[in-house]
Amino acid sequence: MRLDVILRVISKLLLPFMLVFALYVQFHGDYGPGGGFQAGVIVAAAVILYAIMFGLDAALEAVPVRVVEIMVPLGVLIYAGVGVASLLLGANFLDYDVLGHDHHHAQELGVMLVEIGVLVSVSGTMLAIFYAFAGRGR
Amino acid sequence: MDFLQTVVSHYNQWIAVFLMVSGLYIVVARGNMVKKLVGLNLFQTSVYLLYISPGKILGGTPPILAAEFAVYSNPLPHVLILTAIVVGVATLSLGLGLVVRINEAFGTIEEEELFARDPEA
């Protein structure tokens, strides 16, 4: 553990950029390649890198298991919630058109909300899988 | 010659079929449960290729309407396969999770060893 100072410092430096990059991928998904799934994996990768460098306990302190367990269903709930919202506004399930004042804005808003749900769910799931295996047999 | 040409021009499908068959072979032939899952994943991955490779048209652009482009690639296979990848990840992690539990419960993940130790299983 003494010799990995460089690794630790570099990864600590990298972490904020990884998270920002995840957000870039997330919101760039509206216009080009990207989206919640890729961003979610990057967020999870950042936390996993942290866990590898500083130990599982440190990662568990930063992102506790309970938080992860909430994130997984919460993302699905956000997604379904957008659908139910459009139902309640009088359109078909997941019809974004009623969410905004015109077609383009409404579609963008709808996709963005759904992608946020995907981000939450995917990053949660990836971390849950990592924790489940990493925490085994300790 | 014609035959050869069909073979070469469908090289993407040959690759997909090769991966598919090797994946399935690993699932059948290996007794180690983790290796079986690797084979299963290879099998699933080959299907991704089967979907995606015909979706790309040479010279085609992303399907965004623009005056200067007339040929578009089909984006739908990508979307479908993104979903299939998610399913694959879920299956693989659940499968590995089961293998970990099996290892804890039986003390081995080799099928032969397992059945030798516990004939009832």
Added chain:
Amino acid sequence: MILDNLPALQVVIPLVGATICALIDRRRVAWPIALAISLVGIVISVALLAQVLAGGPISYAMGGWAPPYGIEYRVDVVNAYILVLVSVIGAVIMPYAPRSVAAELAENKQAWFYTMYLLNLTGLLGMAITGDAFNAFVFLEISSLSSYVMIALGRDRRALLAAYQYLILGTIGATFYVIGVGLLYAMTGTLNFVDMAERIVDVESSRSVLAALAFLTVGISLKLALFPLHVWLPNAYAYAPSVATVFLASTATKVAVYLFLRFFFSIFGARFVYADLPLTEILLVLSVAAMFIASIIAIFQDDVKRMLAYSSVAQIGYMTLGIGIANLNGLTGTIVHLFNHAVTKGALFMAVGAVVMRVGRHDLEGLAGIGRRMPVTMAGFVIAGLSLIGVPGTVGFVSKWYLAAGAFESGAWLLSFLIMASSFLAVVYVGRVVEIAWFREPTQAVASVEEAPLSLIIPTWVLVAASVVFGLDAAFTAGVAERAAEALLAGIL
């Protein structure tokens, strides 16, 4: 407004329920949520069936994207019937669940069990309701993944192996399905069932379409456990928690049979499947093999749950037999047997589940004399067993009647005879249980056992009663099944 959105709500409500169960993660909250949602599910599915019977197929455009570009939920008589079947079984199980689950699962896993149950319900309902081939795959995997988890929650450590084995074979089956859909998509350029059925006519002579049919047939056959692709089924049913066994045995294979019907009759079309290919022969041979071989294996089982699981394989043989016969009576027999077998097998597994809860084991020896200690439960078992055999006055008779009539009409009187003959095998294995449960002296372990609680007996008897009531008056079930069969044979979507 609500009425227009019923198709979406049918799937969305259990999905939302599952996420809420997982979010709260409390046993006491999870069960009431699951119960409420399963009851709402019945209301929705019955309303859908009524709408369809009155006004023809319903089309629902997901996200407002008109079919064939968007995902379409399409409800006709066939899948409205399947929706009612799944949601009725799902709801009957829920009052049964809390006591049985509490007895078989650790406390911290119970909320997850209900989450998985609701996800499974979502997947099965989604598979039945969707009009999109790839969407059906996604729902297929949702239901499969959740059923692997439910099976792995079983008490016996062999449940883990059963779940692993099912995971491998189930994934191969699902992947075969995707390959088939991919080939069809490449040939027709569409995933929408209706659209695909129209376009496939132009390309049906191509080898890709034949390959697609082959992949789809094998893939779905794996999921519905057509003999000899049934190897995952006995262990999965035997070691899963009782509630999961009841639910999976009554619904999962049935929805796969529905998918089979949909592809054979609505998309490829009966003419293509039966006239140009030897599928009739293949299906008939495999079905008859299932009916006899699986029944004979069932006779030699020492474990009641495994015995009933092999009996399920045999009963699936009857369903595919009707698909192979492919005339109106045969197909009606298949469709009505989906419901009849779900009710019968559900009742049998529920009775066994009640015994497991009291005695703690499900091998035959452990059941000696249980009829004297738990008379109400075991009386239910006997009546449902009679229905499994196909005694007149029970639902089992109704389906066999239609199948035999269908076989006779198609000129295969030998098949009619085989249907009767295989029933005698059911007499043997049901009789074995009856003999041990009623005519043996109770062992010491059994002697101290009490009758099952009412929350287990009532759902069991609801299904037992259903298997008698719909056996005496089959006008409704067989009537709907016949309309569904007519629609399928006409190739109408």
